[in-house]
Amino acid sequence: MFVGQIFLLTLLYQLSVVIVTFLHIPIPASVFGMIVLLVLLSKGLIHMHYVEKGAAFLNKHLAFFFIPIAVGLMAYGGLIKTDGLALIVMIAGSSIIGLFVTAALTDRLSKKVKGQRREHS
Amino acid sequence: MTFIYIVLTIAVYLSSRMLARRFPSPFTTPVFTSTAVLIVLLLLADVSYEQYTPAKDMMTFLLGPATVALAVPLYHNRDVLRDRLIPAAAGLIVGTLSTIASAVWIASAFGLSDTIQATSAVKAVTTPVAIEAAVIIGGDPALAAAFVMVAGIFGAVFGPFLLTAMNITDPFSRGLGIGTVSHGIGTSQAVLEGPVQGAVSSAAMGFAAIVTSFVLPWFFPLIQ
Known part of the structure; x- marks a missing residue:
């Protein structure tokens, strides 16, 4: 049953690849598939029961699937030696700025919206 | 072997x-x-x-099916997302633009090549989008994949710690920040922090990819 659920998710993904390729949709197939599954679940076309266990397993081990790809960094030894420090500062710095702006802005705006709703009601 | x-x-x-x-x-x-x-x-x-x-x-x-599976926490938390759609969209768009601009500016401050500067712009989004977007603005696709990996690992490793240091405790805002700057790898860590963080991070990863691919072709020449 559990394997069947993962098979169903794989089928959904492969279908998304086909749709995204043929319709030239400019978003990754995996993100497109995520939206499709969300719509199917919301419309009740796929019952949560059919995907929940398999999805929980894949979500828990999502990090695993990135590891073999990240190992590809080993091919960049030369660049790391010459520009490694500058690149780390660039990636860390811009990530910290983006993280702070996104989270702080969302946090402040959410509180403001909540406050306004309270005033109106 | x-x-x-x-x-x-x-x-x-x-x-x-x-x-x-x-x-x-x-x-x-x-x-x-x-x-x-x-x-x-x-x-x-x-x-x-x-x-x-x-x-x-x-x-x-x-990996593809596992990303599709993120729809499950998304579905469970759909009410929170609908409820806070406007603050989330504003935070995500401004946050995405600021991470793109700061990456390009830091790369240029270090005197890195034009190719590296262009590639820096895409480092926050999920690999398939990063590769395509990098090519459009004159970056290098293989290098883009490498930057994306490092940005993702950085977000997964330091994201939760930095958010706590920034005094951001709201699970929704935490998930949104992590997903926006560190895509799937950050999301894989956000999922472990809590269901709301995981769901919001998944949504943020998707929207950041969409926003970046639409905005980058005209935004990059402006900041260069």
């Missing part, structure tokens, strides 16, 4: 999970420790990434 590489990768991953559970710290984040250990082992054994690639292809077969 491919079989051995797969067993090795799984063994390293499972050990790194045990290590993270026993010594919880940003530095024991499994995606970081596993990647570092595997790179060292492969270099010591004189195995090239090309030799490891067949194993990689087999192991990443489920």
